[in-house]
Amino acid sequence: MPAVNAEPITPMPFRGGPFRVRMGLTPIQPADWLVIGPDYAGQIAEKRRLIAADRAAVWQMLPQADGAAAELADVLAANLAAHHGAHFALDAGRLENRLLGESEALPQGDLGAVIRHLQEDFCLLRPDAGDGLYRLTGASLCFPANWKLAEKLGRPLIAIHEHVPDYEPAVGAGVDRFLQRLDAGRLVTRANWLLSDEPALFQLGKRPLAHTIPVAEIGRKLAMRLERQCFCRLPETGAVVFSIRTFVHRLDEVVATPTDARDLLAALSGMDGPALAYRHIGPVLPQLTDWLESRAG
Numbered sequence: 260m261p262a263v264n265a266e267p268i269t270p271m272p273f274r275g276g277p278f279r280v281r282m283g284l285t286p287i288q289p290a291d292w293l294v295i296g297p298d299y300a301g302q303i304a305e306k307r308r309l310i311a312a313d314r315a316a317v318w319q320m321l322p323q324a325d326g327a328a329a330e331l332a333d334v335l336a337a338n339l340a341a342h343h344g345a346h347f348a349l350d351a352g353r354l355e356n357r358l359l360g361e362s363e364a365l366p367q368g369d370l371g372a373v374i375r376h377l378q379e380d381f382c383l384l385r386p387d388a389g390d391g392l393y394r395l396t397g398a399s400l401c402f403p404a405n406w407k408l409a410e411k412l413g414r415p416l417i418a419i420h421e422h423v424p425d426y427e428p429a430v431g432a433g434v435d436r437f438l439q440r441l442d443a444g445r446l447v448t449r450a451n452w453l454l455s456d457e458p459a460l461f462q463l464g465k466r467p468l469a470h471t472i473p474v475a476e477i478g479r480k481l482a483m484r485l486e487r488q489c490f491c492r493l494p495e496t497g498a499v500v501f502s503i504r505t506f507v508h509r510l511d512e513v514v515a516t517p518t519d520a521r522d523l524l525a526a527l528s529g530m531d532g533p534a535l536a537y538r539h540i541g542p543v544l545p546q547l548t549d550w551l552e553s554r555a556g
């Protein structure tokens with residue numbers, strides 16, 4: 260796993276007190292949308308490996324997403340040119356990637372060409388003409404946190420989250436309202452976290468954590484998987500973009516101070532049985548709690 264970037268997401272999403280499902284939205288500027296981190300080379304190599312191995316597993320677009328995918332490609336290229344000039348340059352239809360020492364053709368409207376250079380995954384959502392609810396119409400998704408794109412494509416958000424405890428009562432209608440009212444030109448972010456004993460970025464299915472992890476090994480055997488998610492509306496097609504930047508770090512790198520340990524204990528205290536079961540934390544909770552208490556001082 261890459262060395263931790265002290266606070267890859269600020270504030271870290273487990274710091275808000277006892278866990279509860281909430282939207283937790285914060286406005287950001289276009290310069291802060293795409294995040295290039297110390298894990299860039301590793302994540303890009305993994306993304307390209309996944310695309311070459313089985314593109315259909317990581318790239319699916321319904322016909323309704325065609326225009327939005329092309330518009331997103333141009334918006335991303337413009338964002339790189341405007342805000343990431345130290346790493347990328349666009350000139351005469353070519354993208355120079357200084358991080359990897361590459362220069363590649365970047366045809367207009369070609370989402371596949373630009374996402375090869377970005378750590379983020381991108382989902383596209385459109386409102387249904389009938390009920391006005393946003394549906395997932397396409398995605399470039401190389402780093403799913405335990406979900407399969409094919410199972411979610413074409414579905415509205417309440418159905419996408421059907422297995423997430425408390426999603427519908429806590430935020431279901433609010434998320435749809437938020438997307439309906441999101442103005443083009445605004446960028447909004449939220450973050451979440453999961454624990455895993457499997458650091459792989461591409462994870463399709465839920466897998467219980469091993470309950471045999473000794474307390475002393477919790478910090479290096481468990482990983483915290485953080486997602487920085489951003490929302491914006493494309494001005495031409497009106498589609499909503501949902502980007503996901505994934506960070507995976509060893510737990511003992513994320514929980515480095517007594518305050519970190521106390522914050523994570525507080526967050527866990529808000530999880531009831533279904534929340535713990537959904538996140539498969541249950542089997543390892545006693546050892547995790549012991550480990551955190553020993554670090555909390």
Ligand code: HEM
Pocket residue numbers: 280281282382395405406411416419420421422423426430434449451452453501
């Ligand atoms: C403000 C908006 C949203 C909120 C509050 C939200 C909340 C959540 C929560 C609480 C989870 C459970 C895992 C965790 O705690 O991280 C989750 C999982 C998930 N979310 Fe969202 N979400 C939002 C937007 C979206 C959007 C736009 C998509 C579109 C693709 C999406 C797709 C998913 C999927 C596929 C899962 C995994 C579901 C499963 O386990 O079957 N979410 N979301």
